[in-house]
């Protein structure tokens with residue numbers, strides 16, 4: 001069996017979000033539970049139908065145990081691999097294999113974090129993580145991570161190609177314009193390029209507008225086999241392919257700062273899907289930082305290496321532009337609760353179902369979802385999703 | 392070096408730095424240099440890694456200025472340095488303003504003491 005044999009055989013049949021923005025007084029598990037319920041309701045399924053679970057969390061090494069206990073489920077398939085924020089895209093392939101093999105019938109992929117409003121703050125958590133999972137060859141130099149690692153990537157991209165801070169600002173402004181069309185987005189006030197350029201630097205060449213939000217949020221989606229999906233209440237969105245590539249951990253071990261593992265995951269995913277970039281109606285990519293969007297456009301083949309900057313000029317990826325990217329407003333303007341991979345998947349599903357109201361991409365049949373994980377584009381997971389008529 | 396013979400590569404590297412010596416590894420199987428120190432060569436999978444003195448010369452591969460309030464110590468440089476041996480490491484360039492550190496700049500290593508531990512930092516060559 002090859003990746004190609006799985007093409008379209010598994011579908012996403014339910015999606016849900018909860019606690020996006022600020023979820024005062026709630027815990028990670030509580031909003032995760034709400035999102036899981038919303039996703040199952042959306043599918044017309046119940047918790048008792050769930051016999052497969054994919055989940056991960058930055059704070060708990062054995063997070064699937066917490067979720068199993070909290071939801072009161074007894075899954076036959078559990079996948080808790082944490083490759084960073086790309087995890088909730090990377091969970092798709094193992095879930096596809098398990099579903100296709102008949103090991104289980106309904107897989108719930110879920111995540112929740114109240115990092116923004118939690119009393120146990122970001123500072124304490126990042127200190128605890130540094131203690132438990134040290135980076136001895138970087139820590140003495142105090143990179144302000146993750147921004148500094150992605151800033152090093154952006155600086156190199158700018159040096160090697162004709163990429164400018166204005167190009168990065170185009171990404172942030174496009175994300176904001178999409179967010180203004182999305183009632184669920186956290187940052188919806190107007191933003192222009194000059195404001196981004198004039199803002200205070202965090203880690204050069206990034207200002208706060210080049211960096212993702214710090215919000216609460218939970219997301220869940222439900223996967224099942226295509227034959228079963230046909231009988232459920234919502235129009236299924238088929239997974240034509242999913243592929244993951246992991247190349248390194250730390251930015252100092254990243255071979256070429258201008259090339260991410262999306263180059264590999266994208267090639268594998270497109271080959272299995274039997275489609276190429278020109279066949280794709282939209283990209284939902286993990287924009288942890290503005291540079292991520294440029295890297296994804298290049299590495300996935302939507303433009304040539306080094307041309308990401310010129311690709312996004314003049315609002316090309318904003319509403320009304322030639323290629324819709326991050327139509328929910330992205331991690332930059334919609335929601336970013338630490339690990340964001342499930343949200344890009346959900347936005348692609350909502351778009352392909354035609355549920356996106358003002359921000360709907362008309363007639364969209366195909367979408368690429370591209371997850372990013374780790375402090376330096378360390379892991380990438382790429383999926384090609386499509387409506388049934390593309391099969 | 393003999394006294395550290397029982398230490399793993401990571402501890403040995405630090406112990407040598409603490410004595411002012413900057414060592415990296417070289418693989419006897421594939422002849423490539425390795426950083427950070429390991430028990431297995433990430434290029435070829437071999438285990439024949441030997442310690443060699445780092446030449447100390449290198450070039451800034453990328454750089455960022457981390458912005459920090461003046462009362463907390465002010466802005467500082469974080470750079471990735473490509474050593475002439477062909478390995479890359481994170482470090483910082485000292486002796487010039489962090490915003491003056493540029494990609495492509497030639498730099499030279501120096502082992503300093505930071506909070507009681509040896510640490511490799513870099514200074515710009517040609518008097519900059």
Ligand SMILES: [Zn+2]
Nearest residue numbers: 418421432435
């Ligand atoms: Zn070797």
